[in-house]
Amino acid sequence: MLNWEELQQSQLVVLQMIQNSMKKKRVAHAYLFEGEKGTRKRDVSLLFAKSILCERPENGVACESCSNCKRINNGNHPDLHLIEPDGLSIKKEQIKNLQAEFTKTGVESNKKIYIVVHADKMTPNAANSLLKFLEEPSSETMAILITEQVHRILPTIISRCQMISFKPLPKEQLEKQLLNEGIHPNLAVLASNLTNNYEEAVEICRNEWFAQARLIVLKLYEVLQKSPFQAMVKIQEDFMQHFKEKDQIERALDLLLLIYKDLLQIQLGKEEHLIFPDQQGLWKSNALQVSTSRLSNNMTSILEAKRKLNANMNSQLLLEQLVLRLQG
Structure with a gap:
């Protein structure tokens, strides 16, 4: 679970507001x-709740050792209630059951805290039921609503809450957090350039499919330097066998785009910013032999391929056309 030190690195403004x-x-x-998915809103809500219910907080920070802290960490504190969608939505019955808890006194403390995850997925009846609680607040209860789509929350609910916005993790901070998780540096720098979503970045780094995808795209680039025929064979064999779904092909195009971005960085003498640092020695001669305008055209071709992919163009035809363009 997230701690205050990690929060200071990733969401400093949020930390300052809460403290x-x-x-x-x-x-x-x-x-x-x-805020966007992956900005750790749920983790922060539990950290906030823990600090409020903690028996021995210090400067607003939970002790992590008292009974309340341990029970929250284990997910079984009686005065902390977590509401999540039942299927595709949060239903009125769930809010009614929550309201029934509002009438009871706290079991372990005077406070009762309620966290509503994906609050934007409340049905209209559920949202109106929750609104009644927010209109008649009790000094002993606190609600935390979490959403990735604030525009779907009723304005009347928003007006009764203190809004705290979570910002996407800066690339450097995300990479650092991944390294702290024990992620290999090559994967950490790559994932932090593919997403600013912490959870998605961790999933990328620990996904064997992605590790193999990285190798296949690197091999495709290597073959592209040799001959159109070999590249076409590569597309039909390894590539299409591994990248079967639309989102997988889009991920492959993202990886290919980052390769050409690295070549441009080498040309500009900015090797410290490489996304594939382990390939620097292999790519340096290639980078210096091709013009900057050619690299720019190749990157534009990849972006155009992504657009066509999203327009539902046949994926194999799209990739074959891209190979020919990348080879000039």
């Missing part, structure tokens, strides 16, 4: 955590 409200004893009765 200031706790130090000044001005904790709101309802919060709306909004």
Whole structure:
């Protein structure tokens, strides 16, 4: 689970807002955590709840050793309730059951905290039921609503919450967090250039399919330097066998685009920014032999291929045309 030190690195503004409200004893009765997927809103909501319910907090930071902290970490604290979609939505019955809990006194403390994950997925009836609670706040209860699509939340609910916005992780911070997770440096730098979503980045790095995808795309680039015939064979054999779905092909095109971006960085003498640092020695001569305009045209061709892919063009035909363009 996320700790305060990690939060300081990834969401400093969020940390400052939460800590200031706790130090000044001005904790709101309802919060709306909004931001893109992977910005760790759920982790922060649990960290916030833990700090409020902790038996021995210090400067608004949970001790991590008391009974309350341990039970929250284990997911079984009676005064912390987590509401998540039942199927595709959060239903009125779920909010009604939650409201029934509002009438009860806290079991372990005076506080009761409710976290609604994917609050934008509440049905209209569920949203209206929750609104009644927000309109009549109790000093002993606190709600945290989490959403990736704040525009789908009722304006009347938004107006009754203190909104805290979560920003995507900067590339450098995401790479650092991945390294702290024990991810190999080559995969960490690559994943941080493919997404700013922490959860997705970790999944990418630990996915054997992706590790193989990286090798296949690197091999395709190598073959592209030799002959059109060999590249076509590569497309029909290894490539299409591994990249079967539309999103997988799009990922392959992203990897190919990053290769040409690295070649451009080598030309500009910015080797410290390489996304494939282990390939520097192999690519240096290639990079210096091709013009900057040619690299730019190749990158444009890859972006055009992505556009055509999303327009549902036949994937094999698209890739064969791309190979011919990349070889000039």
